[in-house]
Amino acid sequence: MDVSRVHHPDPCILPILGAVAICTLPHFPYVSVWVVLACLLIWGYVALASLRAWSLPSGRVTRLLAALLFIGAMTTHEGFTIEAFVALLAIMVAMKLLEIRSHRDRMMTVILCYFLVAGGMFFGDSIGATLYKLFSILIITAVLIHVNHPGGRAAKHLKPALVLMAQALPLALILFLLFPRVQGGIWGRGHINLARTGFADSISFGDVAELATSSEVAFRVEFDDAVPPQDRLYWRGVVLWGFDGRTWTRGMDRRGGSPEYARVRRPVRYTVTLEPHNEHWIFALDLPVRTDLRHAWLLSDHSSYRWRPVTGRIIYRGTSDLDGAAPDRERRVTGPGLQLPETGNPRARSLAADLFGQAGSAEAYVQAVLAYFRDQPFYYTLQPPPLRPVFGEGSAGDANLIDRFLFESRRGFCEHFAGSFAFLMRAAGVPARVVAGYQGGERNQFGGYLVVRQSDAHAWCEVWLAGTGWVRVDPTGVVAPDRLRTNVAGALPPGEGAGLLSLSRYGVFGQWLGNTLGMLDFWNNRWNRWVMGYSAGDQQGIFFRLGIPLDDRSGWGQGLLTILVLMAAGAALFSLLLLSQPKPARDEIAAAWNDFCRKLARIGLARRPDQGPVDYLGYVAGKRPDLAPRVKKIVAAYVRLRYGTEKGEEAVSTLRRMVKSFAPEKS
Numbered sequence: 309m310d311v312s313r314v315h316h317p318d319p320c321i322l323p324i325l326g327a328v329a330i331c332t333l334p335h336f337p338y339v340s341v342w343v344v345l346a347c348l349l350i351w352g353y354v355a356l357a358s359l360r361a362w363s364l365p366s367g368r369v370t371r372l373l374a375a376l377l378f379i380g381a382m383t384t385h386e387g388f389t390i391e392a393f394v395a396l397l398a399i400m401v402a403m404k405l406l407e408i409r410s411h412r413d414r415m416m417t418v419i420l421c422y423f424l425v426a427g428g429m430f431f432g433d434s435i436g437a438t439l440y441k442l443f444s445i446l447i448i449t450a451v452l453i454h455v456n457h458p459g460g461r462a463a464k465h466l467k468p469a470l471v472l473m474a475q476a477l478p479l480a481l482i483l484f485l486l487f488p489r490v491q492g493g494i495w496g497r498g499h500i501n502l503a504r505t506g507f508a509d510s511i512s513f514g515d516v517a518e519l520a521t522s523s524e525v526a527f528r529v530e531f532d533d534a535v536p537p538q539d540r541l542y543w544r545g546v547v548l549w550g551f552d553g554r555t556w557t558r559g560m561d562r563r564g565g566s567p568e569y570a571r572v573r574r575p576v577r578y579t580v581t582l583e584p585h586n587e588h589w590i591f592a593l594d595l596p597v598r599t600d601l602r603h604a605w606l607l608s609d610h611s612s613y614r615w616r617p618v619t620g621r622i623i624y625r626g627t628s629d630l631d632g633a634a635p636d637r638e639r640r641v642t643g644p645g646l647q648l649p650e651t652g653n654p655r656a657r658s659l660a661a662d663l664f665g666q667a668g669s670a671e672a673y674v675q676a677v678l679a680y681f682r683d684q685p686f687y688y689t690l691q692p693p694p695l696r697p698v699f700g701e702g703s704a705g706d707a708n709l710i711d712r713f714l715f716e717s718r719r720g721f722c723e724h725f726a727g728s729f730a731f732l733m734r735a736a737g738v739p740a741r742v743v744a745g746y747q748g749g750e751r752n753q754f755g756g757y758l759v760v761r762q763s764d765a766h767a768w769c770e771v772w773l774a775g776t777g778w779v780r781v782d783p784t785g786v787v788a789p790d791r792l793r794t795n796v797a798g799a800l801p802p803g804e805g806a807g808l809l810s811l812s813r814y815g816v817f818g819q820w821l822g823n824t825l826g827m828l829d830f831w832n833n834r835w836n837r838w839v840m841g842y843s844a845g846d847q848q849g850i851f852f853r854l855g856i857p858l859d860d861r862s863g864w865g866q867g868l869l870t871i872l873v874l875m876a877a878g879a880a881l882f883s884l885l886l887l888s889q890p891k892p893a894r895d896e897i898a899a900a901w902n903d904f905c906r907k908l909a910r911i912g913l914a915r916r917p918d919q920g921p922v923d924y925l926g927y928v929a930g931k932r933p934d935l936a937p938r939v940k941k942i943v944a945a946y947v948r949l950r951y952g953t954e955k956g957e958e959a960v961s962t963l964r965r966m967v968k969s970f971a972p973e974k975s
Contacts, residue, residue: 318358318408319458320414320451320454320455320458321354321358321405321408322355322358323451323454323455323462324405324408324414324417324418324451324455325351325354325355325358325405326447326451327418327421327444327447327448327451328351328401328402328405328417328421328424329351330443330444330447331401331421331424331425331428331444331448332347332398332401332402332424334428334431334432334437334440335394335395335398335424335427335428335431337431338391338394338431339391339394339395339398340380340395342380343380343395343398343399346377346399346402347398347399347402350402350403350405350406351402351405353406354405354406364406364407364409365406367407370403370406370407373403374399374400374403377399377403378396378399390427390430393427394427394430394431397420397423397424397427398424400420401417401420401421401424404416404417404420405417411455414455415452415455418448418451418452418455419452421444421448421451422445422448424444425441425444425445425448428441428444429441433621433836433840434832434835434836435831435832435835436828436832438835442473445473446466446469446470446473447469449469449472449473450462450463450465450466450468450469451465452469453465453468453469484842509546509548509557509558509587510548510555510556510557510558511548511555511556511723511727511742511744511767512554512555512556512723513554513692513695513709513713513720513723513724513727514692514721514723515723516721516722516723516744516765516766516767521690521763522761522762522763523761523762523763524583524761524762525583525759525760525761525762525829526582526583526585526591526746526760526761526762526764526765527543527580527581527582527583527591527760528580528581528752528757528758528759528760528833528836529578529579529580529581529593529749529757529758529760530578530579530581530755530756530757530758531576531577531578531757531758532576532577532578532579533576533577535751535756535758536576536593536630538748538749538792538793538794539785539792539793540630541593541747541748541749541758542593542594542745542746542747542766542768542780542782543591543592543593543594543745543746543747543749543760543764544591544592544593544594544595544596544610544611544612544743544745545589545591545611545743545744545745545746546558546587546589546611546743546744546745547607547609547610547611547741547742547743547744547770548741548742548743548744549609549644549645549647549741550644550647551647551648551649551727551730551731551734552649553649553652553653553707553708553709553710554707554709556727556730556742573629573630573631574629574630574631575597575627575628575629576593576627576628576629576630577625577626577627578593578625578626578627578628579623579624579625579626580592580623580624580625580626581621581622581623581833581836581837582618582621582622582623582624583621584618584619584620584621585618586617586618586619587617587618588613588614588615588616588617588618589611589612589613589614589618590604590612590613590614590618590622590624591612591745591746591760592612592626592628593626593628593630594610594628594743594745594780595610595628595629595630596610596612596626596627596628597627597628597629598626598627599612599624599625599626599627600624600625600626601614601622601624601625603615603616604624609741610778611743621836621840623836623837644741645734645739645740645741645772646734646737646739647734648731648734648735649707651707652707652708652710653707653708653709653710653711653731653735654708654711655711655714655715656710656711656714656728656731656732656735657735659680659714659732660677660732660733660735660736661735661736663676663677663680663732663736664676664736664737664738670738670771670773670774671773673733673736673738674733674738674771674773674779674781677729677732677733677783678781678783678786681725681729681783681786681787682786682787684718685718686718686719686720686725686787687718687719687720687787687801688720688721688784688787688788688791688799688800688801689719689720689721689800689801690721690796690800692717692719692720692721692724693717693719695709695712695713695717710727710728710731713728714728722765722766722767722768722784722791723742723744723767725783725784725787726742726743726767726768726769726782726783726784727742727767728783729769729781729783730742730769733769733771738771738772739771739772740769740770740771740772741769741770741778742767742768742769743767743768743769743770743780744765744766744767745765745766745767746760746764746765746766747764747766747768747791747792748760748764748766748792748794748795749761749764750795752826752829752830752833753823753826754826754827754830755829755830755833755834757833759829763795763796763797764795764796766784766791767784768780768781768782768783768784769781769782769783788800896960896964897946897949897950897960897963900946900960900963900964900967901921901946901950901967903967903968904942904946904967904970905924907967907970907971907972908928908939908972911972911973911974911975912974913927913928913931913932913972915927921943921946921947921950922943922947924943925939925940925943932972932975934975935972938966938970941966942963942966942967942970945959945962945963945966946963949963
């Protein structure tokens, strides 16, 4: 039998297993299902092996299993991604549990748990996630203490672990506030908690409707003054110029040039906390005038573009003009603003020609098309019927989607109305474009800021009118006016909107839950603004208030010196807290016995280390019979106090007096 494979019960295994599970659980939503199952199976086997004294796998089996799991982790997570490496780390720590046979193995397994906690920072940085990470660190530290001092229960080491964390807090706070901030994230990614929903550079029928079923937060907005009316809250995102008969796309590179503005009539200033959506677009209240985000700029079509994708939460200031117009030279829009496929949608083209002929001008034509949407039986719905080709059209039927929507189904979401309206405009020679973004938002009752969710996703149109410029036209507001006054749920048919993102149907419980969620969102928003959003600019502001401007070399030198001094002060405070431990209480019984032994040693009767009190009494009595009576009384008193049941200050004082009066002389 291979003795090395026999598992002996280890009191540290279960606490280590608990720490591993606590640190790994938050990663499960981001790794493959088979990684979750593998971890659970390994944990279960280790727990049963510890309780039932099962044997551990051999080194050969462990290495083979580790190789298979490594290959699986790197092939099922789309290459060398953060998710793949976190999955690999979780597998490694789980596999390490199968190899614990020495103190070194225990230590290594526990220390790897700290890396699991660090990996969680890629996926979540909310206040709840941060508190869970601190709790995980507390558990890991307590288990680490238990591994080095395994006596008793592991729970008793929570207090010293908490003391260690509290002692490290001042230094951590100094480093957070004053250590130079590096903007951007690891490998160019701010955070890895990528949004799974959001606008891309194109929109097809049904894309926005899919977003409307999500309650995820897109961004939060804090206004410097009063919040504008609900129907004025258009959050501009990407502007779409190209149309191939099915999909609206950017269609052309609109980065060059800067936007043109008429006089700013009604400026509105606000701060946006934008959640990651993995695209280049940032959102601003229509019509944006300025955005102070670094490495971002306003394009000539008044959309806001960032040079790198928004893969982490960002905070920026914006200024918009609610009553502003967007003038644009006619030569810049007659080409891209009128582009249509050469063929397709003949009925829509015929309708456009008829309505424009009756209207006589672009302004009147816009109103005529809006009246068409209002008067015909169009319906606003999240569940429009699929626009399939009719019999006989074949593959060419994909070019007639606008016809089938305008004249057959007449049921759609905002992208259906915006896309078909823009088509009718262009078919009559009126430049038009589609704008994708958000409309509306929900006001947080605790913080007064606006929460814009994916369910507020919206698409509308802009038409170019001579002498005025680009004018926003929202055909959805004609078909479903409640969409602009309330929200998506309020505008949908009763069967669709009754339970969509609404808690009111749950009565008092729903109201309580809504208030609780609002409070949690308020604290999360504060956390994101003042902690997770703490930037290099905020840090420079702190130094500026301290009288150290960081705009030249001398300022940076003073700032660096300040950081070093504060770090030294934090280290000194940390050392002081460590060294100022309370001294243990004096053992008066041991002190009296040691004094007694020293007095006898001075006359040549030293006690050997292996001699107990009774043996020492026999040794002294044999050498000096004249001292035997007094030595016997002192030894008896000491034995009663140290090993017997006699207690109390009076008995200790008696022993001390007897030792103090004992003054043996050499023979």
